[in-house]
Amino acid sequence: xxxxxxxxxxxxxxxxxxxxxxxxxxxxxxxxxxxxxxxxxxxxxxxxxxxxxxxxxxxxxxxxxxxxxxxxxxxxxxxxxxxxxxxxxxxxxxxxxxxxxxxxxxxxxxxxxxxxxxxxxxxxxxxxxxxxxxxxxxxxxxxxxxxxxxxxxxxxxxxxxxxxxxxxxxxxxxxxxxxxxxxxxxxxxxxxxxxxxxxxxxxxxxxxxxxxxxxxxxxxxxxxxxxxxxxxxxxxxxxxxxxxxxxxxxxxxxxxxxxxxxxxxxxxxxxxxxxxxxxxxxxxxxxxxxxxxxxxxxxxx
Amino acid sequence: xxxxxxxxxxxxxxxxxxxxxxxxxxxxxxxxxxxxxxxxxxxxxxxxxxxxxxxxxxxxxxxxxxxxxxxxxxxxxxxxxxxxxxxxxxxxxxxxxxxxxxxxxxxxxxxxxxxxxxxxxxxxxxxxxxxxxxxxxxxxxxxxxxxxxxxxxxxxxxxxxxxxxxxxxxxxxxxxxxxxxxxxxxxxxxxxxxxxxxxx
Numbered sequence: 001x002x003x004x005x006x007x008x009x010x011x012x013x014x015x016x017x018x019x020x021x022x023x024x025x026x027x028x029x030x031x032x033x034x035x036x037x038x039x040x041x042x043x044x045x046x047x048x049x050x051x052x053x054x055x056x057x058x059x060x061x062x063x064x065x066x067x068x069x070x071x072x073x074x075x076x077x078x079x080x081x082x083x084x085x086x087x088x089x090x091x092x093x094x095x096x097x098x099x100x101x102x103x104x105x106x107x108x109x110x111x112x113x114x115x116x117x118x119x120x121x122x123x124x125x126x127x128x129x130x131x132x133x134x135x136x137x138x139x140x141x142x143x144x145x146x147x148x149x150x151x152x153x154x155x156x157x158x159x160x161x162x163x164x165x166x167x168x169x170x171x172x173x174x175x176x177x178x179x180x181x182x183x184x185x186x187x188x189x190x191x192x193x194x195x196x197x198x199x200x201x202x203x204x205x206x207x208x209x210x211x212x213x214x215x216x217x218x219x220x221x222x223x224x225x226x227x228x229x230x231x232x233x234x235x236x237x238x239x240x241x242x243x244x245x246x247x248x249x250x251x252x253x254x255x256x257x258x259x260x261x262x263x264x265x266x267x268x269x270x271x272x273x274x275x276x277x278x279x280x281x282x283x284x285x286x287x288x289x290x291x292x293x294x295x296x297x298x299x300x301x
Numbered sequence: 302x303x304x305x306x307x308x309x310x311x312x313x314x315x316x317x318x319x320x321x322x323x324x325x326x327x328x329x330x331x332x333x334x335x336x337x338x339x340x341x342x343x344x345x346x347x348x349x350x351x352x353x354x355x356x357x358x359x360x361x362x363x364x365x366x367x368x369x370x371x372x373x374x375x376x377x378x379x380x381x382x383x384x385x386x387x388x389x390x391x392x393x394x395x396x397x398x399x400x401x402x403x404x405x406x407x408x409x410x411x412x413x414x415x416x417x418x419x420x421x422x423x424x425x426x427x428x429x430x431x432x433x434x435x436x437x438x439x440x441x442x443x444x445x446x447x448x449x450x451x452x453x454x455x456x457x458x459x460x461x462x463x464x465x466x467x468x469x470x471x472x473x474x475x476x477x478x479x480x481x482x483x484x485x486x487x488x489x490x491x492x493x494x495x496x497x498x499x500x501x
Contacts, residue, residue, distance in 0.1 A: 007433065009420040009460040015437045016419045019483045022314040023348045023381070023439055042395055045356040047312060047349065082395045082410060083350055084440065106416035106440065129417045256360075263311050263333065263357055 017131035017151035020107065021215035024048060024084075024152075024238055028228065028259050029217070031055050031242040033073075035080035041245070044255035048084040048106070050240065051077040056113045056160025057243035057282065060294070066114040068096040074103050086133070091300055092118025094127070101130040107152070108132045110145075112299035113159045113242075120301070125149030135219065137170045137297055139177035143198035143206070146214055153212060155236070156297040157220015160243050162284025164221040164230070166297060171218055171234040181207040220297070223248070223282050225261030225275045232265035249279030304497045307332040307341035311357040313349020313382060317482040318490075325491040335366040343376035343473075343497035346383025348439070348480050351410070352395045354382060364401070371403050376473035376500050378493040384476035385410060385442055392445060404471045405448030412443040412478075413462060420460070424479075426468055427454040429488045436467070436479035443467055443478050473500050 027047030032038045038049045053069040054062065068089050078085045084106035089096035091110055096117070100108050110123050112135050125132040126149035135156035136142035142153045155174065157167030177196075181203065184192060189207055193200040205213055218231035219240035228239045239262050241255075248254045257274040264270035287295070303326060308318045310331035322329045322345065332338055344367075346354075358364040371377060379387040386400045388408035394400075413419070419440060423433035436455075444466035447453060454475070455468035467478035473496060481489035 007423045007459075009422040009438075009457075009462075011418060011420045013421050015421050015483060016439060019314075019437050019439050019480060020416055020419065022317060022483055023350070023480075025314055025316075025349070026310070026312040027350060027353055042352060043356075045353045045360075047353050082393065083352055084416065101417065104415045104417060131416065259353070259357070260360060263361075 012129035014151070018214050020084075020131055021133070021152035024217075025215060026263060027238050028255075028262050029086065029238070029240045030245055030255060031240075032077060032246070035076045037246055037251070038077045038081045040252050041255055042081045042083050044252055045259035046083060046255065047238070048086055049077065049081060050086045050088065050109065050242075051105070052088055055243040055246060056296070057162070057247050058160075059113060060160040068093070068099065068114070071099065071103055074100070074105065078104060088114055089123065090114040090117040092116060092121050092123060094123045097123050097128060101128055105130065110134050110150075112156055112296045116299050122148050122300070133217070135297075135300060136174070138173045139206075140196035140198055141300065142174060142212060143196055143202050146212070147199055147202060150214065152215045152217065154217040154219040154240055156300075157218065157222070158287045158290065159220045159296050161221050161287055161290065162223040162244060162247075162282040163287045164223065164227045166287050167218050167220045167222060167231060168234065170220070171231060171236060174216065175235050178206060178210060178212070182210045221287070222258075223284060225257045225271060228258045229261045229265035229271050232262060238262065244282055247282035254278050254281075303328050304342040304494060304501060305330060305340055306494065306497060307338060307344045309344060309346050309354070309383075311361070311363075312353045313347035314480070314482060315347050317480075318345045318347050318380075321482045321487045321490040322494070325487040325494050327494050327497075333361065335363055338366055338370055341375070342501055343378070343493065344370070345493070346377060346379035346386050348381040348383065348482070351382040351385040351400070352398050354386060355398050355400060359399075368401060371401060374473055374500065376493070376497045377403070378474075379476045380480050380482060381439065381441055381478060384408060384478055387474055387476050403474050404469060404476060405451055406469060407445040408442045409445050410442050411440050412465070413438055413441050416440055422458070422460070424455045424458060424467070426489060426492075427452070429492050431488060434481060434488055435484040435486050436477075436481065437483055438467075438479045441467075441478040444469055
């Protein structure tokens, strides 16, 4: 065996950042606010947990400025589980992101669920070794986030509502816009890049591949196994569940059922079986009843 | 005839393994149900979360049929989480985490550290010709120790983990700590396909 012919290790490369998201595919990432919830999520088969202080439903109910979580709480969750731990930073708050990187979180979500810290700029995500996931409602937004260094994209949906309709819209929009690019001629792609407010090279890459160059998950309003499976059938590569689990009647059972539904998203017999005996789903609010000013999906530019 | 290779598709980077195997010349099927194991000549256990996969193996009653095939000598290759599943002994696993075993080795989960410590490099892998193989390590395990029948195929060549074992083979089974499937270099998969063809 020879070892002399090998190159020095490099951290924080695109392969390493985007690759981390590849490993999460087909899985469910669950919002948790305590180490105990993190353990329940891990036992249920979550591929990662999102550590935050309040789930979106509570942020919505309680109002006020929502910020990065208490570092002690994040550290407690990191110690409690062996699966990856993600945490949220406010849009544009690069110092919260620096703190999360120093804490050793595995992925940073620059999230519209928290109150934005900058109404013009997002975080320069290339400056970090820790990879970032960002929300998007359409292709232009997704490509701008990727240009800024995001290594994973998720639909925004409307967090904390338990209403899946906006996640559906965002997933369908992304899919349709990508499909449209694939049918364009070379000269049309220049115009598309201008309209999408994204670099031509990236637009061309998406047009050729017929997909984003990073993993695409769904988020925002997923509350049942059927919600998760629908998003997977619409092209999501995995699922974030926020308030839907720990705001429901039987979190452990619901978490396990959503994990199973994500693996067998295309098998109605399995979906029917795992959807039984779960108790109450989160009550939820219809997105239409949320005043426009309180809609989280409009945060981010 | 081209061998048919299954990719365990409960969770993880399944499409990347499918692509690598197809481009290296295999027919590929995704395996989520016991019956889907029937026609495969070999199986790939992908990268992903070993705790999740291990749980789903039980939930969907795949563990016993899979163990039966492994006992019959079905070749298998595991990358990262797949390596953990193929290890006889796992350190730092989640409580109650159960693998499949098969390779006489002790594997330490997340041995290189958290995601900020994930890295890429290139390694010489024994049996894989054509120079060093690009290797991406993501919250990767390493092999702490191996039994007598296990062949060490690669070790880390530089950096803080120099000398750590990151690729092994034992009979029809092989495992890597790293993810050749996400680099676009399919030589490790071609090596596995040769192993499968030899066993048929």
